[in-house]
Amino acid sequence: MKLLTPFKLGHIELKNRMVMAAMTRSRSFSDGMATDLMAEYYAQRASAGLILSEAINISADAVGSPFTPGLYTAAQVESWKKVTDAVHAQGGVIFAQLWHTGRVAHSVDRNGALPVAPSAIKIEGMQHFTSRGVKDFEIPREMTAADIRQTIDDYVQAAKNAIAAGFDGVELHAANGYLPQQFLSDSANLRTDEYGGSIENKARFTLDVMRALIGAVGGGKVGIKISPLHPYAGITFDDPSATYTYLINELNKLDFAFVELMKRSPMFPLLPHYPADDEIERFGKLVKHTLIAGTAYTRDTGEAELEKGIADLIAYGSAFLANPDLPRRFELGAELNTPDRATMFGGGEHGYTDYPVL
Numbered sequence: 001m002k003l004l005t006p007f008k009l010g011h012i013e014l015k016n017r018m019v020m021a022a023m024t025r026s027r028s029f030s031d032g033m034a035t036d037l038m039a040e041y042y043a044q045r046a047s048a049g050l051i052l053s054e055a056i057n058i059s060a061d062a063v064g065s066p067f068t069p070g071l072y073t074a075a076q077v078e079s080w081k082k083v084t085d086a087v088h089a090q091g092g093v094i095f096a097q098l099w100h101t102g103r104v105a106h107s108v109d110r111n112g113a114l115p116v117a118p119s120a121i122k123i124e125g126m127q128h129f130t131s132r133g134v135k136d137f138e139i140p141r142e143m144t145a146a147d148i149r150q151t152i153d154d155y156v157q158a159a160k161n162a163i164a165a166g167f168d169g170v171e172l173h174a175a176n177g178y179l180p181q182q183f184l185s186d187s188a189n190l191r192t193d194e195y196g197g198s199i200e201n202k203a204r205f206t207l208d209v210m211r212a213l214i215g216a217v218g219g220g221k222v223g224i225k226i227s228p229l230h231p232y233a234g235i236t237f238d239d240p241s242a243t244y245t246y247l248i249n250e251l252n253k254l255d256f257a258f259v260e261l262m263k264r265s266p267m268f269p270l271l272p273h274y275p276a277d278d279e280i281e282r283f284g285k286l287v288k289h290t291l292i293a294g295t296a297y298t299r300d301t302g303e304a305e306l307e308k309g310i311a312d313l314i315a316y317g318s319a320f321l322a323n324p325d326l327p328r329r330f331e332l333g334a335e336l337n338t339p340d341r342a343t344m345f346g347g348g349e350h351g352y353t354d355y356p357v358l
Contacts, residue, residue: 002306003299004331007049007313009290010220010257012093012168014049014313017306018327019260019292021317022052022097022173022225024068026346030131032057032070034079039086040353044324046092049313052225052260053083055099055173058158061116061151062179064101066109066131067346071096071158077165084166095169095223096162098155098213102179103140103188104233106130115140116147118182118189118196118205123234129345148195148205151179155209156216169221172209175262177233180206181226184243187236203247210254219256223292227262228283229274241275244283252288259287260315263295284310299330318344325357334358 007014027038042051057063057070070076080096087094103123105115108130117140127134143151159170174180182188183205189196195204206224213222228237228244237243251259263279264270275282280293293305294315302314320326322339329336343351 001303001330003303003314004327009050009313012220014093015047015091016049016327017313018049018302018330019294019313019315020045020048020051020320021294021315022054022171023317023321024054024065024345025352026065026067027348027352028067028069030067032063032068032073032076034069034076034083036082037349037353038069039082042083042094043086043090043092044353044357045320045326046087046090047325047327048092048320049327051087051092051094052171052315053094053096053167055097055178056158056162058098058100059151059154060110061113062100062154063110064105064115064178065129068099071098071161071165072154077161080162080165080167088166093168095171095221096158096165096167097171097173097225098158098162099173100151100155100179102182103137104128104177105140106135107138108132108135114138116143117141117179118143118191121188121190125234142191145193152209152212156212159213159217159222163217163221169223169257170213170217171223171225171260172206172213173225174206175225175227175260176230177235180209181235184237184247185235186238187234199243199246202243203250206247207250207254210251210256214254214256219254222256223258223260224251224256225260225262227264229264229270229279230262231264231268231271236271238273241282245286248283248286252286256289258290258292258313260292260294261287261311262315263293266296280305280308280310299333322355324355328358332358
């Protein structure tokens with residue numbers, strides 16, 4: 001099957017076309033350090049062609065949720081080396097997903113500081129998990145021009161730190177309602193400066209960060225994740241096709257490794273004015289880079305997606321969470337373990353490193 005065939009991602013040889021998607025598991029220390037248990041977890045799943053790490057905070061100002069890891073202190077960088085060493089010892093490849101949560105955050109886990117965002121618009125209709133329980137979102141502080149410059153610098157430093165920690169590359173998390181997508185969004189960005197107003201201006205932040213990352217660590221070590229139609233965290237677009245057609249066409253002018261295109265989660269309804277056709281067909285065909293397709297794929301639908309010839313790789317999330325040996329199970333057509341949703345976030349080895357292998 002095509003899913004199990006090797007693939008050359010720039011200069012990196014992948015053993016198969018199955019990508020372990022980034023999944024927040026909230027198993028790090030409160031100081032953002034990676035743990036021995038995390039090293040075991042990722043090493044167990046090193047049969048993936050490519051592992052995308054859980055989202056990693058690029059700075060103290062990027063933090064949105066408790067028990068999520070960072071890549072902005074020397075101790076954090078050192079702690080990740082045991083993870084990357086463990087994955088490489090098993091013949092795996094791992095990229096660090098770089099994360100700034102923007103307004104998807106709460107001051108209780110930020111030493112009292114309000115979250116920052118393109119505009120001072122709070123998320124309505126949902127609540128946030130914090131170290132002190134579930135809370136309503138707050139009105140974020142609008143970022144200044146200096147804040148934006150500092151944040152781009154923070155992305156660059158985090159990318160350099162990731163390479164120093166042994167990661168094979170980095171992925172900009174520009175999906176799921178986090179900071180880059182907040183800049184892109186019509187519902188979260190009401191700025192009137194060079195980072196707001198037109199589609200071109202709203203895309204500027206994401207493109208500025210991508211150019212900076214490519215300059216810092218080399219395009220072969222950089223990817224980006226986007227989610228054009230996924231409305232998580234109050235993200236909406238007046239015309240998502242126009243926004244993402246522009247963004248993808250501008251990304252096509254840059255030299256980097258891959259675009260991960262996340263389809264809308266089936267748990268979220270399609271917004272009335274959004275296109276109802278397949279996102280891989282609509283947006284994936286525009287992408288000139290290696291394309292990773294993600295969201296709710298199975299063995300058969302992933303294989304069928306590759307056969308269409310638009311996507312090069314398929315990302316699997318909860319299936320990899322519950323099945324450390326997922327490629328082997330696909331090869332044999334074996335039954336899959338069922339993910340335990342109660343243990344997905346926080347806790348210890350239960351629901352993390354204790355899923356059985358064949």
